[in-house]
Amino acid sequence: MSTKKFLYVNRKAPYGTIYALESLEVVLIGAAFEQDVSLAFLDDGVYQLAKGQSTEEVGMKNFSPTYRALGDYDVNKIYVEQESLDARGLTLDDLQPLTYEDEDDDWAEKDSIKVVSTAEMAEIMEQSDVVMSF
């Protein structure tokens, strides 16, 4: 099977609608297909990566720890839009760290999250073969 560049675009807050949770399910299943996978978080989607999520009071499943497993699935290109963070008063420090072990660099632990500008995000979308927006 050929390899394509997949980009999963996450635009919505983690709770309130199911899009974020079901997007993550696609990413995890898709990881088995050995494609070139990237994730993008913009608009309210940046909240999906917020650290310290607690859903006890709303009675929903807190699926945010699952994002930390992405590195083990070779999903390590995670782009967060700077402008979306700025608009919500967030910085990289407000997001949970996501890491992967780089097999080309003696399994050194590296950050998966990269903050990019809107212009850079547009370029990433332009270079992708398959863009799924959630």
Added chain:
Amino acid sequence: MKFSVMISEGPYTHQASDTAYNFTKAALENGHECFRVFFYHDGVNNGTRLATPPTDDRNIVNRWSELAEAHKLDMVLCVAAAQRRGIADADEARRNGKDADNIAPGFRISGLGQLIEAGIQSDRLVTFGD
């Protein structure tokens, strides 16, 4: 061109399914190939034969079934999304101990891998949602 379609919203509440239907029908009638139509999120609600819309309005479910029959379309409802929302074929109903199934003709239930495969195999994957 070989394309696939993903539909992310249910019938009537959102226009996504209508637009996807019009797009798919037009593309097929113009000689393009449709590898797969994949229903995800509330989109799986497009595949219940128990839908009974008023007779003076379009029947979205039947319309998809008819298009599938005319063009041998592969229409897939995501199993995880379908289980959450109570859409089942006979196998799923039996497996989950339910007393009925409700899948409409022309639809089948399968996994998310079918969506990824559609992305790999098609020239374009077109998403219809909000």
